[in-house]
Amino acid sequence: MTYTSSITKESRVTQSGExxxxxxxxxxxxxxxxxxxxxxxxxxxxxxxxxxGPSGSGKTTLLKMVNRLYEPTSGKIWIGSEDxxxxxxxxxxxxxxxxxxxxxxxxxxxxxxxxxVVPRLLGWEKDQIQSRVNMLLDLTGLPEAYxxxxxxQLSGGEQQRVGLARALAADPDILLMDEPFAALDAINxxxxxxxxxxxxxxxxxxxxxxTHDVEEALLLADKIxxxxxxxxxQYDTPINLVTKPVNSFIExxxxxNNILRRLSLVSIESIIKGKGRHSGKPNTTGQGMEExxxxxxxxxxxxxxxxxxxxxxxxxxxxxxxxxxQGLISIDDLRAMLSSNQIIEKKKCDEISD
Amino acid sequence: MRYLxxxxxxxxxxxxxxLQLTVIVLFFALMIGxxxxxxxxxxxxxxGPVMGVxxxxxxxxxxxxxxxxxxxxxxxxxxxxxxxxxxxxxxxVRNWLVGLTSISPAVLEAARGxxxxxxxxxxxxxxxxxxxxxxxxxxxxxxxxxxxxxxAAFINAGGLGVLLFEGVITANYNKIFSGAFAVTVLSLTAxxxxxxxxxxxxxxxxxxxxxx
Numbered sequence: 001m002t003y004t005s006s007i008t009k010e011s012r013v014t015q016s017g018e019x020x021x022x023x024x025x026x027x028x029x030x031x032x033x034x035x036x037x038x039x040x041x042x043x044x045x046x047x048x049x050x051x052x053g054p055s056g057s058g059k060t061t062l063l064k065m066v067n068r069l070y071e072p073t074s075g076k077i078w079i080g081s082e083d084x085x086x087x088x089x090x091x092x093x094x095x096x097x098x099x100x101x102x103x104x105x106x107x108x109x110x111x112x113x114x115x116x117v118v119p120r121l122l123g124w125e126k127d128q129i130q131s132r133v134n135m136l137l138d139l140t141g142l143p144e145a146y147x148x149x150x151x152x153q154l155s156g157g158e159q160q161r162v163g164l165a166r167a168l169a170a171d172p173d174i175l176l177m178d179e180p181f182a183a184l185d186a187i188n189x190x191x192x193x194x195x196x197x198x199x200x201x202x203x204x205x206x207x208x209x210x211t212h213d214v215e216e217a218l219l220l221a222d223k224i225x226x227x228x229x230x231x232x233x234q235y236d237t238p239i240n241l242v243t244k245p246v247n248s249f250i251e252x253x254x255x256x257n258n259i260l261r262r263l264s265l266v267s268i269e270s271i272i273k274g275k276g277r278h279s280g281k282p283n284t285t286g287q288g289m290e291e292x293x294x295x296x297x298x299x300x301x302x303x304x305x306x307x308x309x310x311x312x313x314x315x316x317x318x319x320x321x322x323x324x325x326q327g328l329i330s331i332d333d334l335r336a337m338l339s340s341n342q343i344i345e346k347k348k349c350d351e352i353s354d
Numbered sequence: 355m356r357y358l359x360x361x362x363x364x365x366x367x368x369x370x371x372x373l374q375l376t377v378i379v380l381f382f383a384l385m386i387g388x389x390x391x392x393x394x395x396x397x398x399x400x401x402g403p404v405m406g407v408x409x410x411x412x413x414x415x416x417x418x419x420x421x422x423x424x425x426x427x428x429x430x431x432x433x434x435x436x437x438x439x440x441x442x443x444x445x446x447v448r449n450w451l452v453g454l455t456s457i458s459p460a461v462l463e464a465a466r467g468x469x470x471x472x473x474x475x476x477x478x479x480x481x482x483x484x485x486x487x488x489x490x491x492x493x494x495x496x497x498x499x500x501x502x503x504x505x506a507a508f509i510n511a512g513g514l515g516v517l518l519f520e521g522v523i524t525a526n527y528n529k530i531f532s533g534a535f536a537v538t539v540l541s542l543t544a545x546x547x548x549x550x551x552x553x554x555x556x557x558x559x560x561x562x563x564x565x566x
Contacts, residue, residue: 101460106478
């Protein structure tokens with residue numbers, strides 16, 4: 001299924017998914033300390049950026065200033081070349097998808113009506129809405145039979161899929177997600193995280209994602225903005241956050257000393273690239289080539305370690321996606337990798353590149 | 355029963371008069387109560403004082419309220435409509451407000467975040483979701499207006515109360531019975547009709563049942 005843009009670029013208020021926070025602060029009336037304190041941050045178009053931090057760190061406040069549910073006390077937010085303060089508030093919001101933890105589906109509307117709220121506001125034609133709804137249902141993995149159902153007839157996970165479909169309905173460049181999976185059970189959460197990654201790779205959307213869950217942040221993010229007491233502590237890629245934390249707060253938060261976590265962020269490709277493809281046959285005495293287990297090169301080093309330990313083999317045969325042999329790796333390679341800097345981060349979009 | 359059969363025209367006329375009075379009261383009550391309830395839902399500190407005033411109005415005995423309004427509005431249906439509309443506010447606004455304030459904050463936040471204007475939020479989200487409670491208020495207003503409306507005949511507002519007052523004065527028990535019977539029929543019918551709408555509105559906000 002190919003993804004097609006359904007509204008013309010001319011009708012857009014914003015022209016791009018790039019977001020710039022310029023010295024943004026927010027102090028609520030009832031409080032003395034600012035909830036967000038001079039945050040400057042640039043989000044590249046098409047990136048999935050996670051706002052990570054403990055509760056009260058200002059991550060949700062920062063997010064809600066993008067669709068102006070909160071107005072900054074000072075500072076500016078730009079989407080593309082537009083200062084969002086200058087845009088009509090409801091036009092701005094209709095072009096930003098919004099997903100919240102409690103989902104907030106309209107209980108008196110069918111799933112179809114729920115999904116098509118924004119397209120209807122924008123005055124789309126009936127046929128256009130219908131085909132868009134069908135496409136979104138397919139995209140979010142919901143059966144077509146759900147169209148005429150009501151939200152309370154769906155499970156929590158299914159409801160959040162509808163929430164996601166509803167946010168994507170008018171084909172926004174930007175998606176804001178406020179702890180969208182926090183209320184789900186572990187199985188559904190993991191499933192939806194994977195689907196979000198798949199969607200993000202497939203659709204060219206800038207996604208701002210709020211969470212307090214470090215694992216979730218490391219799994220999803222292109223870049224993570226760590227917030228604490230309203231201040232931006234570090235804004236970096238997951239791998240840099242883990243390997244080069246700026247202070248002990250980050251170190252503790254992301255678990256720099258957690259070796260398994262570090263391994264999970266590095267792809268096997270890093271080792272292969274580091275060794276060179278034709279580094280000669282290793283000494284495989286006592287072990288026939290046919291007994292060596294195989295692993296794909298886009299898997300992470302944690303999976304490799306796990307396979308090495310469980311199979312009892314000294315080596316793993318690495319294959320690329322099309323099954324071509326890339327070389328052999330051993331536990332020594334993993335050890336060397338941990339102390340080296342030449343790492344290739346696990347690519348998130350590999351599995352669905354076809 | 356004989357009186358009722360022999361005077362079906364008169365009873366029918368008074369019945370319609372009574373119904374008309376009730377409908378007019380409901381109309382004005384809604385015109386005032388719906389915006390008032392929305393205002394109270396938005397401006398929370400107003401809830402206490404306003405509901406207090408409405409509560410005090412509700413405790414004024416109906417006969418004295420009608421009589422008190424005569425110097426201002428004269429005799430007839432006008433003071434009756436004013437008094438009944440004033441009574442109605444407590445019943446209507448209290449229920450309507452419960453309906454409006456019990457909507458999940460997540461639903462309202464989603465509506466705001468999606469770019470529905472405050473007008474669109476009201477008509478597409480708040481009104482349908484609070485409608486069942488509004489209808490509870492409507493039913494109470496209609497029933498109380500039908501009941502208290504009989505007393506309005508005392509100040510020349512007409513309606514089925516005429517039969518009751520005349521019956522009492524002339525000691526005509528058949529007339530009293532006919533009036534009471536007609537009022538009961540009107541109340542039960544109104545209750546049934548509005549309850550049907552209420553159920554329908556409730557079903558629609560809880561989602562239709564799956565048919566297997």
